[in-house]
Amino acid sequence: MALTPPSERIWWRQPIAKIELIWIIVAFTWGLIMFFMMIYWHGAGKQNLSNEAYQIKPQAFAQKAQAMIDEYQVREESGFPVVRPPPGSDVYLIARLWQWWPILEFEKDQSYRLHLSSMDWQHGFSLQPVNINLSVQPGYEMIVTITPDVAGEYGVLCNEFCGIGHHNMVGKIYVVE
Amino acid sequence: MGKLFDYRTCPTTGLRVDRAAENLIKANAVVAIVFLAIGGLFGLLVALTRWPAVHFLPADWFYLALTAHGFDVLLVWIIFFEMAVLYFASAVVLNSRLAGPKWAWTGFGLMLVGAVTTNVAVLQGGSSVMFTSYVPMMAEPHFYLGVILFAVGALLGCGVFFGTLVVAKREKTYEGSIPLVTFGALTAAIIAVFTIASGAIILIPTLLWSVGLVSHIDPLIYKTIWWAMGHSSQQINVAAHVAVWYAIAAMVFGAKPLSEKISRMAFLMYILFLQLASAHHLLAEPGLSSEWKIFNTSYAMYLAVLGSMIHGLSVPGAIEAAQRSRGLTKGMFEWLRKAPWDNPAFSGMFMSLVFFGFIGGISGVVMGTEQINLIMHNTIYVPGHFHGTVVAGTTLAFMAITYLLVPLIFRRELMMKKIARWQPYVFGFGVAGISIFMMGAGTLGVSRRHWDMTFADAVLPFDYPAAAYLMMTLNGIFAILAAIGGIMFVVVVVGSVFFGKKLAEDEKPSYPEVPPESVAVSHYGSSETLKIPGTIMLVSIFFVAFVLYYFVNWKYLSEVWPLS
DSSP: OTTSOSSSSTTTGGGOHHHHHHHHHHHHHHHHHHHHHHHHHHHOOOOOOOOOOEEHHHHHHHHHHHHHHHHHHHEEEEEEEEEEOOOOSSEEEEETEEEEEEESETTTOOOOOEEEEESOOOOOEEETTEEEEEEEBBEEEEEEEEEOOEEEEEEEEEOOOOTGGGGGGEEEEEEEE | HHHHHHEEEEETTTOOEEEEHHHHHHHHHHHHHHHHHHHHEEEEEEEEHHSSSTOOOOOOHHHHHHHIIIIIIIIIIIHHHHHHHHHHHITOOOOEEEEEEHHHHHHHHHHHHHHHHHHHHHHTTTTTTTTTTTTOOOOOOHHHHHHHHHHHHHHHHHHHHHHHHHHHHHHTOOOOOHHHHHHHHHHHHHHHHHHHHHHHHHHHHHHHHHTTSSOOOOHHHHHHHHHHHHHHHHHHHHHHHHHHHHHHHHHHHHOOOOOOHHHHHHHHHHHHHHHGGGGGGTOOOOOOOOOHHHHHHHHHHHHHHHHHHHHHHHHHHHHHHHHHHOOOTTTTHHHHHHHHHTHHHHHHHHHHHHHIIIIIHHHHHHHHSSTGGTTTBBHHHHHHHIIIIIIIIIIIIHHHHHHHHHHHHHHBBBOHHHHHHHHHHHHHHHHHHHHHHHHHHHHHTSSSSOSSSOOTTSOOOOOOOOHHHEEEEEEEHHHHHHHHHHHHHHHHHHHHHHHHHHHOOOOOOSOOOOOOOGOOOOTOOOOOTTTHHHHHHHHHHHHHHHHHHHHHHHHHHHHHHOOO
16 A cells, blocks of 8 residues: 555566556657747747846836837827837837836737836736736846737736736737738 | 553554654644635635625725735645644654654744734735735735744754654664655655745845845845745645545555556656746746746656656556456446545545646646746636646645544544535535636636726726626636535534544544555556556546647637737
């Protein structure tokens, strides 16, 4: 029994039953497939998280974001500036208690370098209903190149708990033809 | 030989039971169940609040209840019960005295003081920082202090466990190698030491930061080291509940592991590779390389998953072999059909095995895939996954073995047998529902740790699809079912422990039936007992489900916005 010492004293010399051996080989092979699938996707897949990130002071990030807003703001909505930066450019999204600032407007099928950083606590960038989810840290600037491929209106929610206003932290991204 | 320590002889197993160990097992198990009841109640309040039509608690109370729920069940209930498992798997199983019972009581006291301190901090309202307490969000100093005291106490318990292994070996209380269950408990204890050390490394500076002695804690460093505790503490659970599966299979069926070598190798893989999985929590973080993420999130090419898949074959395989050798050989599944489904120790254990594999296990591997994580990270899919592992897996397994501990250690007849018989089903299906519907809501983008999915007070509006509301409603309904199952458990166990019929020193309990040791069956290597077609069918179904679900999620991923 599993509650008594092994009945064969030299248990490590006992042969392995065929069925167990087959199962181990199947499971190990499946592990290798899953392992190489991640590597394969870096080459063949279109959805990979960039490793580009820098340490940055919150004020410095806010300044870069403000410069973008000043240059490319097209209108205002519910007190939020709506910014339409040119395709291929660097786009800044500020996470802070409890806002995603500003509202961004992208052109469909164009790529943008999206910079994310937090001014205070940890936040979670959750793009809905696409369901892309990234961590946003204070003191770190993460840069991902995104290519919105469906036009529409998207919500940016916070999915990292950030205090009592966490559930009101909603931002917006427009993708236009 | 004279009586070296105060023991009684167990009439069921013939083993000597150290009274000091017995009292410690009782104390740890009782406190564990008290915290299960408290934490479970908080969990019900959380689920009722996330049920859109009920929306029970106000926002501040919701975040408070969620913090308390996470701490009380994920840490306090489980670690207290694991201390009971460690003392049982060392002193009782090895027929030995417990090393340093005073140290064990000191550890128990520290854990209790720590658990109460942190609970007080949370209930005071100034520490609603969630179980993870990510910096720079700050809790009250005594929130961290309580966690640290709790961890130190648990470390003492692990030390007593290791000491008992040494004592048993030296005093030759058993022959040959330690039993497999003890080996599994040893795995859990080794992982626990790593876990607690990581916790100390990050929480002690955080405590100093909260009182103003340290000026800055880097949030990424915090997260990295915190998860070396946070995820690893869940790996203690895996090792412990797998040991409990083997123990219940042995006690209920007299089942013998198919292969000691393979089962022990699988536990060894847990020690070597399981910890790497703390990388699962860092896949969406800035500044970590893909190479680091891929190696760690896959436990070095899924070697710890291999360990679990081995147990997934050898635990039901051992039961099937034992049942077949008793003559239940008809067809593929007579052994399973005629298993004691009215014995809560067995039904709880078997559901724990199935749910842990199919719900918790598969979802964990899929979610831990570097790229697939992008479409699940921090959605409510994550709690869906870990309710499948920690609640349907660990908690259900611990409940199941409690039904054996009540007569064997507490020496009381189990009361309310009808309720006990149904309890694992009510709780198990409740939790399975919670897990599945949270995972469903997560794939629709619903955020975890979130008070209001309608965003009624937000400046900018956002609407989830109607299906997400349905999922969260079903989650609430199944949470009620699970809560009923939890109440049934507490009522039966607490009732039996305090008011059950006392068993005389030499009296065997009548229920649940435990076969005498002499029926230990299924001699390894004999060809007729090793035919386990039913188990082969079960693991084949599991494997197909695993492969399909894995690739379905790659398909989902391929449809979202390209990003690089």
